Amino acid sequence: MKFFRALFALIFSVMLVGLGILSPFVVYWLRHLPDYRELDSLTLGSTTKVYARDGSLVGILSPTMSNGGHINRTLVDLDQVSPYMQASVITSEDRRFFEHYGVDVLGILRGVYKIVKGQRLEGGSTLTNQVVKNTLLSNLADKRTEPGGLQRKIQEWVLSIQVERSFTKEEVLNHYLNVIYWGRGGPVDILGVHGAARAYLGKLPRDLTLAESVYLTRLIPQPARYFHYKEIRGLMRSLLDDMVEDGWITPQERDAAWQEKLQPRGWKVKYDNKGNVLEARLVNEKAKNLPSVVTERAPHFLQQVERELIAKFGREKVYGSGGLNVYTTLDPKAQVSAEKASIEAQVPPGATLGMVILDPYTGEVLAMVGQKLKPSQAPSEWNNAAQGARQVGSSIKPLLYTTGIEQGIPQSHTEFDEPTDFGNYKPQNFGGKYSYKDLTLRWSLDHSLNIPTLKLAKKVGLNNFMSKLRTMDLNAPDDVGLSLAIGTLETSPLKMAAAYATFVNGGIWYRPSYIRRVEAQNGQTLFDSWRDRPEKRRVFSPQVAYVGLDMIQGVVNDLSPEQGNLAFKARIPGWQVGGKTGTTNEQKDLWFVGVTPVAVGAVWVGKQEGGGMPANFYSGTVNPPIWQNMMAGYLSGKPPVTFAQPDGITYKTVDGYKAAFVTERATRAVRPDSEPQAPVYTSVQSLPQDYSTSVVAIDTRTGKLADEFTPPDRVKLRRVSGDDTGFLQ
Structure with a gap:
C-alpha cells in the first residue's frame, strides 16, 4: 500500500512540474484558438446559389474554414443518411458518444494504461475530436509526434468541449459524416459519407444497407483496406457483434447482414450460403474513382464570387440565415469559349495560363479561366486570371503611348532609334536590332521597339505615367524606374483587361465586377449593381482614348506576318480587333491583351512557379491564337459592329497608314483628367x-x-x- 501511495505521489509531482513548464505554452495556444462557431457554416439549409446572367445555375457555395480547410461540397443532412450508417459509425469510432462531453476521459485513461503496458494505442479520439481536427484544426491535423502534436491535442480538447456545449449530438454526428476522409477517389479525395457511398458502392447514403454501412465504416481508419476485401470481412463481423452488444441491431439483423452478398465497386466476390467469402478478385481498382471534373461550372469565377460575397456581407450572411441567391455577370457562351480555348491552347512545357473576358462598357466579368485546363481533370485552385501578379512586358506600351497622346504628342511624333544609355540603364530592342533613324510612335508600337518607347517615357514623365496607371488600379512601386515603360509592372490579366477597356468605351475605367444582384431567401434585394454601381472613373477623354484604340488596331492590322507583325493571329474575320503582345526577359511571362467593339480580353501564359521558358516560345506565337480562339467563339453568331468614333477626330497618313489624330478644337475642349462631362x-x-x-x-x-x-x-x-x-x- 505504501508503495502505491509513493508511486501516486511521484506521478502527481511529475504532473505538477510538467504543468508548470507547459502552462505558458498552453495559455498561448488557448489564446489562438479558432472560433468554434465556424461550424455553424455547415448548416445544411444555408446554401448560396450562384446563377449566370442567363439565369442558369453556375454552382452552389458551401463553406470553407477561415484557415483554408475545405469542406466537401456535397453535404447531406442526417435524415438523408441510413440509420445503420449512423449506428455503425458510433459503435466503431466512439461507443461512448452519448456519454461524454467532447473529450472521453475514460478513453484517454485507457490509452495511457495501454501505453504503460506496452500495448498498441487505439481509439481515444471522439467523433467531436475528429470533427474539430478535420475542420477547425485542419492545418495541425498531421502534427502528432512533433512538438505541434501537443498543441494540436490541447486545442482539440478545448474546442471539442466548446462544440459539445453549443451543438447537439445529432449535429456533431452530422458534421462528422460530412467531413471525414474516406480515401482517394482517383484524382480527388473522397470526403464525407455522400462521396464514400457513391465511390465505393454507387449508392446514396440514405439507401445503404446494414452490411454496406459496416463495410464503409471499417474503411474510415484505413481506406487502403479497400484493396484487401477478405481481411476487412473479419473486421466487419466484429463490428456487427459490437452493434448487437450495444443494442443497435438484433442478432437476426446481424446474421442477415453477414449473409448479404456485398459487392463493392471494382470487386467480384463469391460467397457460400453462410456469408463466408469463397473468392474475392479486384477486377477494376479505378471503379471507385469519383469524377475528376468539377461539379460546378467556372470554378475560378465562382471562387471570385465567393470572395466578393464574403467581403460584402460576411460569412454568416453567405452561409447562414438560409443562404443567398446570387445573380452574376458570367456569360455562359463566353465561359464555354474561354474554357475551350484553354483546353486547346498550345503552351510551352510546364506552363499554365490565365484568361478573362470583360464587358468594356460596364467592367462586368463575362468569363474567367485561371489555369490551363485538361479534359476530365479538376484545375488547381490558384487563379492566374485574378490572383496572379506577373510582369506585363510590352503590353503596357499602349497605355504609355496614349498618355503621350493626352499630353499633345501625336502618333506621328518621331524618336531616334539607336543604342541609348539612360544613365546606368542600357536597355535594348528585342533581338538587339536598331534602325538608326527617326521612327514615328505608330511605327515604334507596331514593331514594339523599346528605345523609342523609353525616350517617349522621358518626355511624358515617369511620375505622370505612374499616376495615370494608378487611375486604372495598376500600381507600380515608387522605385521601379524607367523600365516601367517597357513592362516591369506586375499585375493580373483581369486588371490589364480593365485598363484596355478604356480604349473601347471612350476613356472610362470600371472596376471589374462579378455580381449583378444578390437576394436573400425571402426575396429581399441586398445588392443591385445598377443601384450600388461599381467604381468607375474617367482616365482619358473620348478623343484621346480613340487615338489609343487606333494605334492598337494598327498593331494587329498594319503589318503582314513577313513584315514582323506580332499580333496578326489575333485577327477575327468580320470584326475590328486591336491589341498588344508582351514578352518579358527569358520568356518568363507571355501576354496578349486585346479589344473588340463588344468585349475585351487578356491571356497570360507562364510557369506557375515562375522561371523562363524555351526561347522559341514568345508572346507573338503563343498568346494571340489563344485569345483569338477565346474571343471568336464568344462573338460567333453576333452581328459584327464597329468601334464608336467620337467627335473631334481627324485622320492623316502616317508611314503609309491612315492614322487618327485629336483635332485642335477637341484638344482645347477636354483637359487631361478632366471631370466627366x-x-x-x-x-x-x-x-x-x-x-x-x-x-x-x-x-x-x-x-x-x-x-x-x-x-x-x-x-x-x-x-x-x-x-x-x-x-x-
Missing part, C-alpha cells in the same frame, strides 16, 4: 407636347437613365409617365 446631343427630332409625360434619355444597354458615362450612340429618347421615372433610376 455630360454628353451633348444635337439634331433630336422634337416630340409632341404632352404635359402628363416626360421625355427622358435612356441608356439602351441598361434600360436605365443615361448619364455622363453613356456613349452618345447608346442614348435614346423615350416618353414616360411622370410616375414611372423613379423606376429608371
Whole structure:
C-alpha cells in the first residue's frame, strides 16, 4: 500500500512540474484558438446559389474554414443518411458518444494504461475530436509526434468541449459524416459519407444497407483496406457483434447482414450460403474513382464570387440565415469559349495560363479561366486570371503611348532609334536590332521597339505615367524606374483587361465586377449593381482614348506576318480587333491583351512557379491564337459592329497608314483628367407636347437613365409617365 501511495505521489509531482513548464505554452495556444462557431457554416439549409446572367445555375457555395480547410461540397443532412450508417459509425469510432462531453476521459485513461503496458494505442479520439481536427484544426491535423502534436491535442480538447456545449449530438454526428476522409477517389479525395457511398458502392447514403454501412465504416481508419476485401470481412463481423452488444441491431439483423452478398465497386466476390467469402478478385481498382471534373461550372469565377460575397456581407450572411441567391455577370457562351480555348491552347512545357473576358462598357466579368485546363481533370485552385501578379512586358506600351497622346504628342511624333544609355540603364530592342533613324510612335508600337518607347517615357514623365496607371488600379512601386515603360509592372490579366477597356468605351475605367444582384431567401434585394454601381472613373477623354484604340488596331492590322507583325493571329474575320503582345526577359511571362467593339480580353501564359521558358516560345506565337480562339467563339453568331468614333477626330497618313489624330478644337475642349462631362446631343427630332409625360434619355444597354458615362450612340429618347421615372433610376 505504501508503495502505491509513493508511486501516486511521484506521478502527481511529475504532473505538477510538467504543468508548470507547459502552462505558458498552453495559455498561448488557448489564446489562438479558432472560433468554434465556424461550424455553424455547415448548416445544411444555408446554401448560396450562384446563377449566370442567363439565369442558369453556375454552382452552389458551401463553406470553407477561415484557415483554408475545405469542406466537401456535397453535404447531406442526417435524415438523408441510413440509420445503420449512423449506428455503425458510433459503435466503431466512439461507443461512448452519448456519454461524454467532447473529450472521453475514460478513453484517454485507457490509452495511457495501454501505453504503460506496452500495448498498441487505439481509439481515444471522439467523433467531436475528429470533427474539430478535420475542420477547425485542419492545418495541425498531421502534427502528432512533433512538438505541434501537443498543441494540436490541447486545442482539440478545448474546442471539442466548446462544440459539445453549443451543438447537439445529432449535429456533431452530422458534421462528422460530412467531413471525414474516406480515401482517394482517383484524382480527388473522397470526403464525407455522400462521396464514400457513391465511390465505393454507387449508392446514396440514405439507401445503404446494414452490411454496406459496416463495410464503409471499417474503411474510415484505413481506406487502403479497400484493396484487401477478405481481411476487412473479419473486421466487419466484429463490428456487427459490437452493434448487437450495444443494442443497435438484433442478432437476426446481424446474421442477415453477414449473409448479404456485398459487392463493392471494382470487386467480384463469391460467397457460400453462410456469408463466408469463397473468392474475392479486384477486377477494376479505378471503379471507385469519383469524377475528376468539377461539379460546378467556372470554378475560378465562382471562387471570385465567393470572395466578393464574403467581403460584402460576411460569412454568416453567405452561409447562414438560409443562404443567398446570387445573380452574376458570367456569360455562359463566353465561359464555354474561354474554357475551350484553354483546353486547346498550345503552351510551352510546364506552363499554365490565365484568361478573362470583360464587358468594356460596364467592367462586368463575362468569363474567367485561371489555369490551363485538361479534359476530365479538376484545375488547381490558384487563379492566374485574378490572383496572379506577373510582369506585363510590352503590353503596357499602349497605355504609355496614349498618355503621350493626352499630353499633345501625336502618333506621328518621331524618336531616334539607336543604342541609348539612360544613365546606368542600357536597355535594348528585342533581338538587339536598331534602325538608326527617326521612327514615328505608330511605327515604334507596331514593331514594339523599346528605345523609342523609353525616350517617349522621358518626355511624358515617369511620375505622370505612374499616376495615370494608378487611375486604372495598376500600381507600380515608387522605385521601379524607367523600365516601367517597357513592362516591369506586375499585375493580373483581369486588371490589364480593365485598363484596355478604356480604349473601347471612350476613356472610362470600371472596376471589374462579378455580381449583378444578390437576394436573400425571402426575396429581399441586398445588392443591385445598377443601384450600388461599381467604381468607375474617367482616365482619358473620348478623343484621346480613340487615338489609343487606333494605334492598337494598327498593331494587329498594319503589318503582314513577313513584315514582323506580332499580333496578326489575333485577327477575327468580320470584326475590328486591336491589341498588344508582351514578352518579358527569358520568356518568363507571355501576354496578349486585346479589344473588340463588344468585349475585351487578356491571356497570360507562364510557369506557375515562375522561371523562363524555351526561347522559341514568345508572346507573338503563343498568346494571340489563344485569345483569338477565346474571343471568336464568344462573338460567333453576333452581328459584327464597329468601334464608336467620337467627335473631334481627324485622320492623316502616317508611314503609309491612315492614322487618327485629336483635332485642335477637341484638344482645347477636354483637359487631361478632366471631370466627366455630360454628353451633348444635337439634331433630336422634337416630340409632341404632352404635359402628363416626360421625355427622358435612356441608356439602351441598361434600360436605365443615361448619364455622363453613356456613349452618345447608346442614348435614346423615350416618353414616360411622370410616375414611372423613379423606376429608371
